[in-house]
Amino acid sequence: MTTRVRFAPSPTGYLHIGSARTALFNYLFARHSGGKFLLRIEDTDLQRSTEESTRSILDGLKWLELEHDENIVYQSDNADKHREVALKLLNEGKAYRDFTPKEERSDKDVKEAIVERAREQKDMRDNSFRDLSKEESDAKADVGEPFAIRLKVAASGKTNFEDAVYGLQERDYSEIEDLVLLRSDSHPLYNLAVVCDDIEMRITHVIRGQDHLTNTHKQVLIYEALGAEKPIFGHLPLILAPNRGKLSKRKHGEVVSMTTYRDHGFVAAAFRNFLVLLGWSAGEEQEIYSIDELIEKFSLDHIHKNNAVFNFQENDPRHWTDDKALWMNAEYIRTMFLEDLIPLVKAELKSAKLWRDEYEDEDKIHFEKTVDLIRERFFTLKDFSSQGRAFFSEDFDFDPTAIAKNLKKFPDLQTWLPELADRLETVEDFTHDNLEAVIKKFTEERQTKFGVIMNGARMLLTGQAVGASMLTVFETLGREKSILRLRSQIAWNQ
């Protein structure tokens, strides 16, 4: 039997970092075992589900390159089938009509009600409609009395299942109430819908967040009532905020959204690599993995039981997201195959309106050389259009503090640098080694330090205090631009 797994987000927001990891683990598991990775949108909560959210989730998955197999299943499309199943269980006597009037409660009240009711320690089977005869029940229904359908959970015994991560799980029936399958407005509820869809989709392994671990018992009960074979469950530890609390949009903002990383210049492969290490490890010291390696090495038995903290500091721009994610991204940018990086840089330059078609035509070699030079110290793809702007445009800014430190602190540079430009005009081969000799000689003549000249030049050529080796920058920018910029007075006038 081929492995079939699914990622089943509910479209009530963007793709959350924890969901993204769940999707990734499902994807890796499917690919590892040569199975199918399916996608199901659980849009049965009408109030909260939005199309925009679905789109955003799909975008996130696409960005992470977690391509799903087969058609997307929208859970709401299956509502009729879910209702049929509930009715079937009712007919078989495995479920019953509950005519208790529905209580309207706000979200906040619900939480309180749960605690309150729990305190009462009431008998889970204490429902007067549970043992109503079929005739009485039918009669009430025929008159049009509204009812919910509840599963009839046995009074004694226990459910159990072997979780692929957490091991044997057992739960006493007495702790599980007769769960509602169908609301009184005939809307199927989550536990029923999930089980029906998983059966219909022939899901073999349910890999999902640990927040579903205890509810799994309810689902097991449904599988049993239906006489269906249950899948293998594997629950994943949660990803927590730095205070070990829940990581949420409301409290933590965009740092938990997948689109944020895409929009901040993350390389999808790098973020994926970071994500896979949250809750899983191959049991070795390697940490950088290609997607093929991940597919090969991934397995459920190296998943942790302990929750992981997504470590970031809200008010510190330097650590706005997890340091390791930032490091991983930089690592990818400077070490990935240049041919893989180029399209990403192209997209970034395009969105910054810095892209020129020559870059993949007559200027291709030069462009690639430039990217290869500046990627060395970049952290995100955004850096190519910000810090790296001077390499792609004449319209770039000068860092004011760097002007003071590297330029105006040495007033002589205002004459020296244009003089250097004159000198560079005469260099035969505009290459690193030649330039070095010429500039060293120039430095000696002016009785100044090499660094003073170079950092002054760095200001005029790149607008920045930091960057690649200046000799290489000269060579990369070329004679024409170098000379032009050395003579420019723009920075001096600021």
Added chain:
RNA sequence: GGCGCAUUCGUCUAGUGGUUAGGACACAAGGUUCUCAACUUUGGAACAGGGGUUCAAUUCCCCUAUGCGCUACCA
């Protein structure tokens, strides 16, 4: 409240009945350098606490603490 799950450096983690408890990120110091990165060297930094079992426990068991999850006619 009940039930469940978990607990190794600040964070992600490796690991074993006997280890100097390993790595990565972050941090600090030195080297390198035209700057900044990268690179490199070094450093600080952890087995939640208490009981058992055992010749020996971070590793197995129990208790406590702490954290998290679930406990809805939400998903």
